[in-house]
Amino acid sequence: MKEIINLPVKNVEEEEYHINMGPQHPSTHGVLRLVVSLQGEIVKSLKPHCGYIHRGIEKMCEKDTYPQIIHLTDRMDYLSAHINNHAVCMLVENALEVEVPERVKYIRTIVDELNRIASHQLWWCSFGMDMGGLTCFFYGLRDREKILDIFEESFGSRLLHSYYTPGGLMMDIHPDFQKNVKAFIKYFRKKIKDYDELLTGNIIMQLRTKGVGILSKEDAISYGVTGPSGRASGFACDVRKHHPYGVYDKVVFNEVMGTAGDTFERYMMRMHEMHESMKIIEQLIDNIPPGDYTTKMKAVLKLPAGEYFQRVEAARGELGVYVISDGNKSPYRMKFRSPNFSNLSVLDHVSRGCKIADLVAIGGSLDYVIPDIDR
Amino acid sequence: MNFSIYDFTSFTQWIDKLLYDNLPAFWAVVVEMTIIGLLVLLFYALIGLFLVYAERKVCAFMQNRVGPNRVGPFGFFQTIADLLKLLMKELVYIKNADSLLFNIAPFIVIIASFMAIAAIPFAKGLHAIDFDIGVLYVIAVSSLGVVGILLAGWSSNNKYSLIGAMRSGAQIVSYELSVGLSLVTIIILAGTMQFSAMVEGQANGWFIFKGHIPAFIAFIVFLIASTAETNRGPFDLAEAESELTAGFHTEYSGIKFAFFFLAEYMNMFILASIAATVFLGGWMPFHVGGWEGFNHIMDFIPPFVWYIGKTFFIIWIMMWFKWTFPRLRIDQLLTLEWKYLLPINLVNILIMAFIVLMGWHF
Amino acid sequence: MNSFFEYFADIFRAVKSLLTGMKVTGRYFFSPWEIVTQQYPENRKTLKMYDRFKGEVIMPHNEHNEHRCTGCGICETACPNGSIEIIQAKIDMPDGKKKRIIDKHIYRLGMCTFCGLCIKSCPSDALAWGQEFEHAVFDRSKLNKTLNQPGSSIIKDIVE
Numbered sequence: 001m002k003e004i005i006n007l008p009v010k011n012v013e014e015e016e017y018h019i020n021m022g023p024q025h026p027s028t029h030g031v032l033r034l035v036v037s038l039q040g041e042i043v044k045s046l047k048p049h050c051g052y053i054h055r056g057i058e059k060m061c062e063k064d065t066y067p068q069i070i071h072l073t074d075r076m077d078y079l080s081a082h083i084n085n086h087a088v089c090m091l092v093e094n095a096l097e098v099e100v101p102e103r104v105k106y107i108r109t110i111v112d113e114l115n116r117i118a119s120h121q122l123w124w125c126s127f128g129m130d131m132g133g134l135t136c137f138f139y140g141l142r143d144r145e146k147i148l149d150i151f152e153e154s155f156g157s158r159l160l161h162s163y164y165t166p167g168g169l170m171m172d173i174h175p176d177f178q179k180n181v182k183a184f185i186k187y188f189r190k191k192i193k194d195y196d197e198l199l200t201g202n203i204i205m206q207l208r209t210k211g212v213g214i215l216s217k218e219d220a221i222s223y224g225v226t227g228p229s230g231r232a233s234g235f236a237c238d239v240r241k242h243h244p245y246g247v248y249d250k251v252v253f254n255e256v257m258g259t260a261g262d263t264f265e266r267y268m269m270r271m272h273e274m275h276e277s278m279k280i281i282e283q284l285i286d287n288i289p290p291g292d293y294t295t296k297m298k299a300v301l302k303l304p305a306g307e308y309f310q311r312v313e314a315a316r317g318e319l320g321v322y323v324i325s326d327g328n329k330s331p332y333r334m335k336f337r338s339p340n341f342s343n344l345s346v347l348d349h350v351s352r353g354c355k356i357a358d359l360v361a362i363g364g365s366l367d368y369v370i371p372d373i374d375r
Numbered sequence: 376m377n378f379s380i381y382d383f384t385s386f387t388q389w390i391d392k393l394l395y396d397n398l399p400a401f402w403a404v405v406v407e408m409t410i411i412g413l414l415v416l417l418f419y420a421l422i423g424l425f426l427v428y429a430e431r432k433v434c435a436f437m438q439n440r441v442g443p444n445r446v447g448p449f450g451f452f453q454t455i456a457d458l459l460k461l462l463m464k465e466l467v468y469i470k471n472a473d474s475l476l477f478n479i480a481p482f483i484v485i486i487a488s489f490m491a492i493a494a495i496p497f498a499k500g501l502h503a504i505d506f507d508i509g510v511l512y513v514i515a516v517s518s519l520g521v522v523g524i525l526l527a528g529w530s531s532n533n534k535y536s537l538i539g540a541m542r543s544g545a546q547i548v549s550y551e552l553s554v555g556l557s558l559v560t561i562i563i564l565a566g567t568m569q570f571s572a573m574v575e576g577q578a579n580g581w582f583i584f585k586g587h588i589p590a591f592i593a594f595i596v597f598l599i600a601s602t603a604e605t606n607r608g609p610f611d612l613a614e615a616e617s618e619l620t621a622g623f624h625t626e627y628s629g630i631k632f633a634f635f636f637l638a639e640y641m642n643m644f645i646l647a648s649i650a651a652t653v654f655l656g657g658w659m660p661f662h663v664g665g666w667e668g669f670n671h672i673m674d675f676i677p678p679f680v681w682y683i684g685k686t687f688f689i690i691w692i693m694m695w696f697k698w699t700f701p702r703l704r705i706d707q708l709l710t711l712e713w714k715y716l717l718p719i720n721l722v723n724i725l726i727m728a729f730i731v732l733m734g735w736h737f
Numbered sequence: 738m739n740s741f742f743e744y745f746a747d748i749f750r751a752v753k754s755l756l757t758g759m760k761v762t763g764r765y766f767f768s769p770w771e772i773v774t775q776q777y778p779e780n781r782k783t784l785k786m787y788d789r790f791k792g793e794v795i796m797p798h799n800e801h802n803e804h805r806c807t808g809c810g811i812c813e814t815a816c817p818n819g820s821i822e823i824i825q826a827k828i829d830m831p832d833g834k835k836k837r838i839i840d841k842h843i844y845r846l847g848m849c850t851f852c853g854l855c856i857k858s859c860p861s862d863a864l865a866w867g868q869e870f871e872h873a874v875f876d877r878s879k880l881n882k883t884l885n886q887p888g889s890s891i892i893k894d895i896v897e
Contacts, residue, residue: 017534018534019534019535019538025620026616026617026620027617027618041538041705064817067815067854068815068817068852068854070852071817071850071852071854072817128701129617130617131617131701131702132609132611132615132617132700132701132702133699133700133701133702134434134438134698135434135437135438135698135699135762136701137438138438138439138440139438139439142439142773145773152787152789152790153787153789154789155789156787156789156790156791156851156853156866157790157791157851160850160851162850162851162852162853165857170853170857171789174789194761197757197758197760197761198699198758198761198762199701199758201754201757201758202700202701202754202755202757202758203750203751203754203755204609204700204701204702204703204707204755205701206754207703207704207707208701208703208704208707355704355705355706356538356618357612357615357618357702357704357705358704359618360617360618433766436765436766436769436772437762437763437765437766438765439765439771439772439773439774440772440773440774441772441774441776444776695759695762695763695766696759698762699755699758699759699761699762700755700758715748
């Protein structure tokens with residue numbers, strides 16, 4: 001009896017209301033589980049639980065040869081498949097000290113940027129949908145389809161291409177590639193105005209995103225938030241600008257930077273990046289040099305023993321590939337530093353004190369792809 | 376005995392007389408009520424099914440899609456197929472749910488919208504009851520639906536449902552004010568609360584034109600507030616699918632879910648028809664004072680067509696809202712009501728009263 | 738007084754932005770010729786996949802039922818997930834020697850990730866991409882295919 005009386009009386013105000021967002025939930029973009037403590041509508045804290053789509057890609061890489069690893073990296077961040085491939089290919093080429101032809105570099109840069117636009121288009125769709133504007137979803141997908149058609153014509157598939165190989169490309173670009181890309185850019189310049197009219201300028205969207213989920217520059221750096229989300233906070237982290245690869249040193253483009261670090265700034269970063277990507281493609285598309293689409297590589301690629309690291313700017317941030325080789329045809333250890341994992345880690349920090357509807361908007365603006373978090 | 380599609384008064388009176396001549400008074404009333412109940416039920420089901428189809432087609436066209444196109448010509452029977460599917464689905468029993476409230480909630484929602492239909496005049500002489508306080512009755516009855524939503528959210532024993540129900544409660548309590556006050560603006564202009572008298576009063580010009588700017592503002596406010604009251608469009612916080620999966624009806628399945636679904640569309644229809652009746656002249660054709668020839672041509676179109684046309688136009692605008700705007704947050708929703716709509720509405724009523732006093736309206 | 742004007746300016750800005758959004762959806766509503774939906778089962782006759790489309794791995798045969806596969810097994814080792822299995826057979830050559838030839842080239846479509854390494858690594862260009870994409874079957878075992886047709890043989894001029 002005494003024990004019962006002496007039980008600590010919980011203040012109703014302090015009591016937390018837990019809800020499980022996910023693993024199956026419309027706004028988590030996949031099988032991510034967020035355990036959210038609420039007080040009324042306000043988020044007190046949040047715990048992400050990863051691992052629902054863990055496939056052990058890093059472990060699988062340890063039994064595969066280097067050309068075989070390429071098709072596994074497609075399946076991490078499937079929305080920037082080409083860029084993931086690029087990281088592994090460059091790592092192998094740098095380790096073997098192979099110089100790839102200039103044509104390959106041009107094509108890789110163009111295709112990377114096309115992939116970035118496609119990824120941002122899909123992000124725009126899902127962000128609009130998270131905000132409750134379902135029409136955005138169809139406009140974004142409609143335009144993304146044009147890029148996917150270009151991809152399908154040249155590389156044979158729409159999402160998981162495995163187009164790059166260590167030393168070059170799987171096959172040359174389709175003869176119509178340049179014409180179609182130019183037509184697409186003309187088309188998309190027109191259609192991106194719809195995006196701005198429908199969502200960017202909308203008062204409801206601006207009220208819901210401005211000043212919500214603010215991430216300071218210091219926090220962005222200490223959490224390792226990269227990509228458009230990091231740059232929105234003023235963290236200059238564009239690998240393309242600071243450690244150029246491909247032919248990024250030959251093109252003129254701005255590293256889009258923001259200051260506010262709120263959800264709206266993160267949104268605007270991606271909108272600007274689509275314009276920048278189109279600028280990059282326009283500078284390159286007419287100047288693809290003739291030449292081979294691949295270099296002659298050995299039948300079995302063996303990296304000299306040692307450690308290697310290569311990073312690229314994926315659509316969502318910095319993707320790092322780290323390999324320890326013991327001189328065999330497959331790596332001893334392979335580690336991917338995926339941008340989404342770091343970006344997810346900041347979700348608890350930025351969403352505290354927000355409403356539950358803001359949490360969805362913040363999640364949309366961080367743009368996480370779950371298979372890349374779990375790998 | 377002459378039937379006319381322009382005036383149903385003689386037709387309904389003929390039936391009334393026939394029943395009273397052949398039956399005792401009590402049974403005549405019972406038979407009349409049964410006939411009206413069945414007719415309204417049929418109308419309710421047909422309109423509900425058609426609106427679901429219309430919504431899907433409208434949103435598809437706004438999104439560069441074709442929409443339902445498999446069942447029947449242009450997918451016209453798609454909703455009937457959906458209804459059959461929902462009828463045959465299992466009603467999932469929820470453990471630890473308050474089963475009485477859980478089962479009763481969909482019926483409360485549907486009865487509320489069912490009752491509101493009774494007072495709406497579809498054409499001249501074609502309404503179930505012509506209350507002299509029709510506007511008040513409709514407002515009172517249509518706001519009953521929130522009780523069903525609250526009960527559904529509470530009894531489902533689901534956290535998402537509860538949040539959705541609470542949001543819905545806050546939303547409807549506040550937006551009920553705007554709906555009421557914007558109608559009060561027109562009541563001042565019309566000088567009556569009886570729907571039939573209101574429609575008659577618009578014979579020489581619809582209230583939205585007669586009342587100058589205040590009537591137009593009242594119309595806009597009514598549109599916004601009624602969209603909010605039906606839990607639709609940018610105000611669908613109660614079922615915000617990206618946050619709360621499906622809000623208050625997360626746990627409902629089969630025909631009980633269909634009831635909620637149908638009630639949403641019927642509420643939309645009812646509020647649109649109130650807007651059409653009060654602001655756009657109901658079944659009254661479009662008349663311009665002085666243009667006799669033009670007015671005569673307009674009179675050839677049957678009143679029922681006028682009524683349906685106006686109602687569907689307003690429904691289309693509501694759908695347009697829904698498929699364009701992102702969803703508001705709960706605090707912004709309340710800000711919109713208490714900081715913008717309510718003050719504007721109150722000032723608007725003052726202006727309207729002043730105009731009517733000075734006799735500046737047409 | 739300033740805040741009073743600010744209040745109305747807010748309302749006008751908000752209404753303007755909302756109308757801009759409605760203009761976009763309204764325009765698409767009244768321009769049905771911009772619909773992009775493809776009506777798939779109906780357009781099946783005219784639907785043409787791109788030449789490079791990766792539908793499935795096939796082994797092209799010529800009109801004499803001959804293919805180019807020598808059964809060397811390089812595709813089997815190149816495949817990252819074991820979708821290909823080569824079953825070899827030994828035949829007696831006219832000069833008395835025994836020669837390995839292909840008996841069955843088993844391709845498991847259900848495990849294939851369409852990376853294209855088998856086709857790229859094949860020394861005699863025996864494999865190619867097929868444009869077939871309607872792969873749905875009722876039984877998983879139907880996805881295991883034998884690529885060389887029964888009774889087929891190797892084209893004479895292929896040298897190992």
